Amino acid sequence: MGGGSDQDAHVSKSSPSWTTRTEAEDGGTRVINLDHGDPTMFERFWQKMGDKCTLVISGWQSISYFSDVGNLCWFLEPELGREITRLHQLVGNAVTEDRHIVVGTGSTQLLQAALYALSPPDASEPMSVVSSVPYYSSYQPLTNYLKSGLYKWAGDACSFNRDEPYIELVTSPNNPDGFMRQPVVNRSGGTVVHDLAYYWPMYTAITSPADNDLMLFTVSKCTGHAGTRIGWALVKDKEVAKKMTEFIVLNTIGVSKDSQLRAAKIIGVVSDGCQNLDNPDEHLFQYGRRLMTERWKRLRDAVNQSGLFSLPDFPSNFCNYVSEVTEIQPAFAWLKCEGDIEDCESLLRGHKILTRNGKQFGASTKYVRVSMLDRDETFDLFIERLSSIRL
Amino acid sequence: MGGGSDQDAHVSKSSPSWTTRTEAEDGGTRVINLDHGDPTMFERFWQKMGDKCTLVISGWQSISYFSDVGNLCWFLEPELGREITRLHQLVGNAVTEDRHIVVGTGSTQLLQAALYALSPPDASEPMSVVSSVPYYSSYQPLTNYLKSGLYKWAGDACSFNRDEPYIELVTSPNNPDGFMRQPVVNRSGGTVVHDLAYYWPMYTAITSPADNDLMLFTVSKCTGHAGTRIGWALVKDKEVAKKMTEFIVLNTIGVSKDSQLRAAKIIGVVSDGCQNLDNPDEHLFQYGRRLMTERWKRLRDAVNQSGLFSLPDFPSNFCNYVSEVTEIQPAFAWLKCEGDIEDCESLLRGHKILTRNGKQFGASTKYVRVSMLDRDETFDLFIERLSSIRL
Structure with a gap:
């Protein structure tokens, strides 16, 4: 793992949302922005990977427009x-x-x-x-x-x-x-x-x-x-x-x-x-898969408990890469409001959860797209707040 | 100055044109490409500046789409x-x-x-x-x-x-x-x-x-x-x-x-x-100005000697930045063929000098644009070859 203090400095400086406040401490006032698919979920993985993924580039490097003049795509490194x-x-x-x-x-x-x-x-x-x-x-x-x-x-x-x-x-x-x-x-x-x-x-x-x-x-x-x-x-x-x-x-x-x-x-x-089978913690796809599995389980639990929403059901398939049957667990949740609620985005916005309206995807306003890729703290707040919504 | 061996490795790997062959050794066979305004002239300056301009970026940094959500241009760092x-x-x-x-x-x-x-x-x-x-x-x-x-x-x-x-x-x-x-x-x-x-x-x-x-x-x-x-x-x-x-x-x-x-x-x-007046070698604009002055002098000498070409004459002006009268010495030479030569680009291409045809700039084919910003070796070859052109 890379140097802690620098990372903390960075985190406190540029990531105001990176806090460990719970929904109770927060009082439901924080805006939870899940409109974009900003993949900040991966930040922790890369922090754990430390210096091996650090790029060092000298002032004189890569000055030219050209990367590979012999290649059709001559600007590809x-x-x-x-x-x-x-x-x-x-x-x-x-x-x-x-x-x-x-x-x-x-x-x-x-x-x-x-x-x-x-x-x-x-x-x-x-x-x-x-x-x-x-x-x-x-x-x-x-x-x-x-x-x-x-x-x-x-x-x-x-x-x-x-x-x-x-x-x-x-x-x-x-x-x-x-x-x-x-x-x-x-x-x-x-x-x-x-x-x-x-x-x-x-x-x-x-x-x-x-x-x-x-x-x-x-x-x-x-x-x-x-x-x-x-x-x-x-x-x-x-x-x-x-x-x-x-x-x-x-x-x-x-x-x-x-x-x-x-x-x-x-x-x-x-x-x-x-390729490093001895150290599964360095396996991005396993890390991502584990986190997505957990997040989707928590989201489905919250949705089932609330009764106001529904989510798509996905088929399982054999994944050649992990050599087992795995489920689809998308980067976005395509959340539907059930019953009489016609505008899911407005409903959620009323609870300070920002999502993208289904109509922007050519679909009904009963749907919204919710990013599943935000930081843990944001996702935790989202689940807590979603669970608390009553009509 | 930064570590020499890494730079040399880089240079030999990715900069095949970075050689010290003279025109005589080269036998006039090398294609001199001055069509683009590729500013590789500055490479040597940045090599001399060494580590102080090295960027180090950790794997976990700058993951998000966002840089400054409060700013109108929210992706500006x-x-x-x-x-x-x-x-x-x-x-x-x-x-x-x-x-x-x-x-x-x-x-x-x-x-x-x-x-x-x-x-x-x-x-x-x-x-x-x-x-x-x-x-x-x-x-x-x-x-x-x-x-x-x-x-x-x-x-x-x-x-x-x-x-x-x-x-x-x-x-x-x-x-x-x-x-x-x-x-x-x-x-x-x-x-x-x-x-x-x-x-x-x-x-x-x-x-x-x-x-x-x-x-x-x-x-x-x-x-x-x-x-x-x-x-x-x-x-x-x-x-x-x-x-x-x-x-x-x-x-x-x-x-x-x-x-x-x-x-x-x-x-x-x-x-x-x-701002560092004690060390003029670290002053990019002085470095650039000196190099451009020298290159423009050599180009004008070659052009005058040959009699086949001409260059624009520029007025001098007082530069508030250097507090003296300075000349215009552009990043490109707008070279004109004199006399009966109607297609300057073809003439130069025949001598394996690639330039951009005047017609691409809405002007006559008697003109070409020549980059003045390439590496020393390329510029040296250009001047030597230009001087040797006879009709």
């Missing part, structure tokens, strides 16, 4: 490419052979790069972009904010019936509801972007290596380093990978080298931990 | 904000009072954020974006690549005569030609984005603090850390700053914390160096 490939091979969640790796400033940038790459530059009409309800709340604004003539949001994939080219966004496990997903349109002239941000063993069973043409991942939900803003795409088609690279050059002239080097270090430590 | 303000105050090149700082993934992202913020969301026609010829070659593709309905490229500001709202991009000192610039359209309904990437004492005289409504800067051309991808905007209007922040949230959900912390460290060391 080779070390990061290697560590991404190694991790996928260890976990068995994605095929990396015959794929180009394109690094992005988070998978958000890569999603836009994919839309740019998959839309013809000279079509008379913008390409339709669809996703099944409930879909990730950012897909619509991301597609529409620049009023692009290349692509436009066309809503729920399940009701898309135009006989024209389209791009379907498939998030699996899905954000917000956690279910595993497949494309639903399946027509000629369509392409699919597979957003696999949550296809890691702490959230779901790894049933087979994903083998799609265009797959997106992010360190944010894999290791918890959201602030690092690093995502990657595994891309089969060379021309698509080239156009995605072109987008990132136009958009931000490449991707922070510092964050790439840090992500390489962190991902390397994750892989080392997975 | 407070430390970076403070160091930016301190540097501007020391150098006197921009007013920071009553300005919002918006951090971006390089000033490229901030330019797009500015276009987004300054274009009304519901106009019937996209807003015209103009800049005076010769303009930065990326402005046109940056404005048009997504075929946005919010804004579109409208070319040379000097010939813009439509009676409608517009955004004028003013780069000063200008990229590619190095001259100081002012807006030229000056009509009602227009807004101006001031790209001040090169308004630092190594490139030009600091005649007064820039006091514009929207000013863009980047560490790339200030400290040389292009790979860090950090830029910042100083924005007077709160609503514009909010919309720029919104753009960056949609585009990349904030900006790499690691790079922000590194930029804060580096900029802090630059300010310390400027």
